[in-house]
Amino acid sequence: MDNMFFIKKGYKDNDTAKTYETEFVGEYWNDERIKTSSVYQYDVYKFAASLIKKKNYQIGIDLGCGPGTKGKWFLAPYLKELILIDQPNCKSFALKALPKSFFYGVDLENLSLNLENKADIIICADVIEHLSNPLPTLEFCRDSIKNNGIIIISTPERDILRGRNCFESPHASHVREWNKDELNKLLEFIGLKIIDHKLLPPKKLTILSKIIMKAFGPIGYRKEWHSCQMVICTI
Template sequence: MHTDTTTSRQPIGGAGTYFIRSGYRSRDQVEYFLDETDDTVTWQPDVYPYAAARAKELGRDVVIDIGCGRAGKLASLAHEYPAWSFIGVDFGDNLVWCRDNHPFGEWIEVDLESAERLPVSSSLVRRSIVVCSDVIEHLVNPAPALSLIRGLLVEGSAAAVLSTPARECRSGHDAPGPPRNPSHVREWASDEFQALLKASGFEIHYAGLTRSDDASNGLSTQLLLVGLEGTEGEQR
């Protein structure tokens, strides 16, 4: 793995490039990401345990998983916390698979590039924490998904846990793109992604690196805890 932890000589971009540096090339379109699990490797193994720990600290017992895929890690949380409620949000074959194979949870079909609101009762939202784990990089336009997450926070969700690749740790700050992974539209360096979140109305309570997988154990995935702009949050 190529690792570049130095600061780029180029400034971060603006809203038109989702704050990615000048010269970066995103994909115009990607194929549907079918979440077919490889049992030998767990990707982002620490994100959902982190979210569960924050939920317990904040007194929440509902997890809303935005872009849940086949919800394997959500299933692990359901096994560990059987009294909690779980809501998985996705579309297409991944969501069909969840409905057919998971005996727990509520499965909501939503296009994350166009939806404005989730059909979830306010009483559940006020008991929730939101997770969006390695989803943003798959979206041609991430703005609707970020707006959807912010809307849940406005409705009373305690916080949102986000993860996405850290480009500076994988190919360098100034890598021209597109990403090596053909299902990724773009990948942000950490300072770029934090700028995007702040511009989208989020307050960042924690930002760091976490393991990309449990095979290499390399710290090349961004992990963030966010709330609404101007709110107090857990610094962890």
């Protein structure tokens, strides 16, 4: 297959996007990044929490958990078992936030974990755009979910965020970004069944933003308010 990630012809990957670090080198998780991580993908985790409570899910995986802030707020209070997976340098931050969880430090582009128990729900929020090869991470999601479980995958919606004429991400740590059709094709290629596709704010909205959206609906939309695409999948 010429285009294994289903990105449109002419799109240029960002080769400078390198975010993998071991626990011994680098300063990727600095104070500012930890602070901002608590507001990004806020609505994705909020949705996951509502689903966990509704379905009474017991085992969850936060794949690309970062420092664990949103997992502490939205996942741990409702799950019997929470598994955290991310690059090794997240370990100390994640386990500080979630000391009763299990943490696996891995290279997400070479992910080959075999967990003892499959999960009821997997959250992979804004991870795949950082990976030169997202297939191992997506295959892990497919192979680690129960037959009746749910996989939640989010990533920027390129056409909304950048415009239809974008052929390269200006975000320094994004290798590539998908539009809705491209992402759906990728997930279906992996073997996932798409249940729903939603557009959400990429980060927690202010009260004023919520008031404007409620008052004006689509007319009041800005790309910053609905440029995160969240796909709900099963196998």
